[in-house]
Amino acid sequence: MRKLLGIFGSVWGGVITHKLRSFLTMLGIVIGVGAVIVLMGVGKGTTESVVSRLSNLGANTLFISPGATQSSGGVRTAFGSANTLTLEDAEAISTDVSNVEAVAPSSSTTVQAIVGVQNMRATVLGVTPSYQPVYNVQMSEGSFISADDYSADAQIAVIGSTVATDLFPSTDPLGQQIRAGNYILTVTGVMQTSGQSISGSTDNDIITPLSTLQLLGGQQLTADGDHVVRTIGIEETDVKDATQVTNDITTLLLQRHNISDPTKADFTITSVEALLASVTSVSNQMTLLLGAIAAISLLVGGIGVMNIMLVSVLERTREIGIRKALGAQESDIWLQFLIEAAFLTFTGGIIGVGLGLGAAYVVNRLNLFTTIVTPDVIILAVSVSIGIGLFFGFYPAWNASRLDPIKALRSE
Amino acid sequence: MITLEGLTKSYKMGKENLVVLKGLNLQVNKGELVAIMGASGSGKTTLLNIVGCLDRPTTGKYYFEDKEVSRLKSSDLARIRGQKIGFIFQTFNLLSRISALGNVELGMTYAGGVNRQRAIEALTKVGLGKRIHHLPLELSGGEQQRVAIARAIVKDPSLFLADEPTGQLDSKSGEEVISILLSLNAEQGTTLVMVTHDASIAHRCKRIIHLKDGEIIGEENI
Numbered sequence: 188m189r190k191l192l193g194i195f196g197s198v199w200g201g202v203i204t205h206k207l208r209s210f211l212t213m214l215g216i217v218i219g220v221g222a223v224i225v226l227m228g229v230g231k232g233t234t235e236s237v238v239s240r241l242s243n244l245g246a247n248t249l250f251i252s253p254g255a256t257q258s259s260g261g262v263r264t265a266f267g268s269a270n271t272l273t274l275e276d277a278e279a280i281s282t283d284v285s286n287v288e289a290v291a292p293s294s295s296t297t298v299q300a301i302v303g304v305q306n307m308r309a310t311v312l313g314v315t316p317s318y319q320p321v322y323n324v325q326m327s328e329g330s331f332i333s334a335d336d337y338s339a340d341a342q343i344a345v346i347g348s349t350v351a352t353d354l355f356p357s358t359d360p361l362g363q364q365i366r367a368g369n370y371i372l373t374v375t376g377v378m379q380t381s382g383q384s385i386s387g388s389t390d391n392d393i394i395t396p397l398s399t400l401q402l403l404g405g406q407q408l409t410a411d412g413d414h415v416v417r418t419i420g421i422e423e424t425d426v427k428d429a430t431q432v433t434n435d436i437t438t439l440l441l442q443r444h445n446i447s448d449p450t451k452a453d454f455t456i457t458s459v460e461a462l463l464a465s466v467t468s469v470s471n472q473m474t475l476l477l478g479a480i481a482a483i484s485l486l487v488g489g490i491g492v493m494n495i496m497l498v499s500v501l502e503r504t505r506e507i508g509i510r511k512a513l514g515a516q517e518s519d520i521w522l523q524f525l526i527e528a529a530f531l532t533f534t535g536g537i538i539g540v541g542l543g544l545g546a547a548y549v550v551n552r553l554n555l556f557t558t559i560v561t562p563d564v565i566i567l568a569v570s571v572s573i574g575i576g577l578f579f580g581f582y583p584a585w586n587a588s589r590l591d592p593i594k595a596l597r598s599e
Numbered sequence: 600m601i602t603l604e605g606l607t608k609s610y611k612m613g614k615e616n617l618v619v620l621k622g623l624n625l626q627v628n629k630g631e632l633v634a635i636m637g638a639s640g641s642g643k644t645t646l647l648n649i650v651g652c653l654d655r656p657t658t659g660k661y662y663f664e665d666k667e668v669s670r671l672k673s674s675d676l677a678r679i680r681g682q683k684i685g686f687i688f689q690t691f692n693l694l695s696r697i698s699a700l701g702n703v704e705l706g707m708t709y710a711g712g713v714n715r716q717r718a719i720e721a722l723t724k725v726g727l728g729k730r731i732h733h734l735p736l737e738l739s740g741g742e743q744q745r746v747a748i749a750r751a752i753v754k755d756p757s758l759f760l761a762d763e764p765t766g767q768l769d770s771k772s773g774e775e776v777i778s779i780l781l782s783l784n785a786e787q788g789t790t791l792v793m794v795t796h797d798a799s800i801a802h803r804c805k806r807i808i809h810l811k812d813g814e815i816i817g818e819e820n821i
Contacts, residue, residue, distance in 0.1 A: 193708035204696045509692045512653060513750070514681015514709035516674050592653050596692065 215488025224543025230474025313400025508595025528580025536572030685751025741772020
C-alpha cells in the first residue's frame with residue numbers, strides 16, 4: 188500500500204513536470220470522449236424523439252390508407268389518393284373483425300375559417316367519437332365530440348392549439364363560433380398542442396363530426412353511394428392481436444372491394460408497432476454508426492498516448508536506471524508508467540465528459556438536434572478512456588520495465 | 600559479507616568477445632573499508648556493478664551475505680539492491696525534478712516505505728537539514744552528493760558502494776563527502792567499498808585493491 192502510494196507520487200511528479208505535454212496527450216482523449224458523448228447523445232435523442240412521436244399513438248394502432256404500396260405489373264395507384272375506403276368499410280370492420288377496440292374513419296377538406304377579422308386556412312377533419320382513443324387526443328379544455336354530437340350532425344368544432352391562438356387571440360374560444368365555408372361551427376373543445384407526429388399534427392385542425400363534414404360538402408361518394416373516407420384508424424385490443432386483426436381486415440376489405448388477388452389490394456395497412464420497430468432499428472444503427480465514428484477519434488487519441496508514453500520512457504531512461512539502482516522492481520516501473528498512461532487518459536476522459544455534456548447541452552439549446560446523454564454512455568466513455576490508457580500504455584511501460592539498469596544509468 | 604570466486608565478466612562486441620573481468624577472487628568482511636584502484640578500463644566499475652547486484656557475472660560465483668546471488672532472478676536482485684545496498688555514484692544520479700527530501704524518500708520507496716521523519720534526519724546527518732526543499736540544481740555538487748549519501752543511509756543498508764564519489768567535486772567538497780563516508784564506517788561499522796582514482800583518498804581506507812586489465816594485481820593493508 189505504501190509502495191503504491193509512492194508510485195502514485197512518482198506518477199503525479201511525472202505528469203506535473205511536463206504539464207504541456209500531459210495536456211496535449213490528454214487532448215486527444217478529451218476530444219474523443221467528448222465526440223462520443225455528443226454523437227451518442229444526438230443519436231439517442233433522435234431515436235427517442237421519433238419513438239415518442241410514434242408511441243404517442245400506441246403500438247396497438249393500425250392505419251388503413253387507400254391505394255396500394257406495391258404494384259404487381261399493373262398501374263400502381265398513388266398511395267393515399269384513391270377513393271377506395273369508405274365509412275361503410277369502417278362499420279364492417281367494427282362489426283365483423285374481432286379484437287378491435289375502436290375504429291376511427293376520418294376524412295378532411297380544407298376551408299377558410301373566419302372569426303371576426305381573424306381568418307386562416309384550416310383543415311376540417313371529419314371524425315367519429317372513437318377518433319379520440321385511437322389517435323390519443325388530449326384536450327386542454329372543453330370536450331371531444333360525443334356519440335350524441337355525431338348522431339345529431341352537431342355543428343360543433345374541436346380545434347387545435349394553433350387554430351385557437353390564430354382565430355381567438357384574446358378570447359376564450361369555448362362557445363365561440365367559427366365560419367367555415369358556408370357553415371357556422373360552435374367551438375366545444377380545444378386540443379392540447381400535439382406537435383408533429385406520424386399521423387400529422389392536429390394543431391392546425393378543426394375537428395367536426397364526420398356526419399357534419401358531409402353537410403359541409405367535403406365528402407365524396409363512391410359509385411355505389413358509399414361515403415369515401417381518407418383514413419381508417421384501428422385500435423386493437425392488444426398489440427399481440429396485430430397479425431390476426433391485419434389478416435382479418437385484409438380478407439374483409441378484399442371481399443368488400445371484390446378483389447380476388449391479394450397483391451392487387453387497393454388499400455394499405457400500416458401498423459404503428461411495425462413502424463416503431465423499423466424506425467427504432469434504423470435509429471439504433473445510426474447511433475451505433477455515430478458512436479463508431481467517435482470511437483475512431485478515441486482510437487487516434489489512444490495512439491497519441493502511446494506515442495507520448497514511448498517518448499516519455501526514452502526521455503526518462505536515466506530516471507528509470509536510478510529507480511532500478513535504488514531497488515525498484517520491474518513491476519514497480521511497469522506500474523508507474525501504466526498508471527501514468529491510465530491517469531492521463533482517465534483525466535482526459537473526465538474532462539471529455541464535461542466538454543461533451545456542455546456541447547450536448549448547447550446543441551440542444553440551439554435546436555440543432557435533440558440530445559439525450561444517459562449515464563451508461565458516460566460510464567462507458569470513461570471506462571473506455573481508462574482502458575485506452577492501459578492498452579496503449581502497456582507496451583511503453585513494458586519497454587521501460589525491461590531497461591537494463593546499467594545502460595539506463597549511463598544514458599544522458 | 601562479500602565473497603567472489605573465479606568471477607569473470609565478458610561482453611559481446613560484435614564478433615569480438617570483450618573480457619572485462621578475468622577470474623577475480625576476493626573476500627570482504629563485514630565492517631571493512633575497502634578502496635578499489637585502477638586505471639580506466641581496468642574493470643573497477645564493472646566489478647562494483649556486479650557486487651552491487653546491478654549486473655551478473657558471466658561465470659564464477661558471488662556470495663553476498665553467504666548467499667550465492669549471481670544466478671538470482673532480476674526481481675530478487677532488485678530486492679537486495681533496495682534493502683541491503685546503498686549506492687553513491689560519481690554523477691550523483693539524483694532526480695532533478697524533485698527536492699532533496701523527495702530524492703531521499705525515493706530511496707525509501709523501494710526499501711519498505713517512506714518515512715518522512717527519517718528522511719529529514721538523514722539529510723540533517725549529512726549537514727543539509729536546512730536545504731531539504733531545494734531542487735538538486737539549486738545545490739552545489741558537494742551538496743548533491745551529500746543528498747545521494749542521505750538517500751543511501753536512510754535505508755540503513757549493510758553495504759555501501761561508492762563509485763568515484765568525489766570524481767566531479769572540488770577538493771573541499773570532496774573532502775566533506777569522504778569524511779562523511781568514512782565516519783559512517785568508523786561510527787556505525789558499515790561496510791564500504793569505494794572505487795577511486797585518488798591515491799590520497801584510497802590511503803585513508805584500511806585496504807586497497809589494485810585492479811589492472813580485469814585482474815587483481817595487488818593488495819595493500821594500511
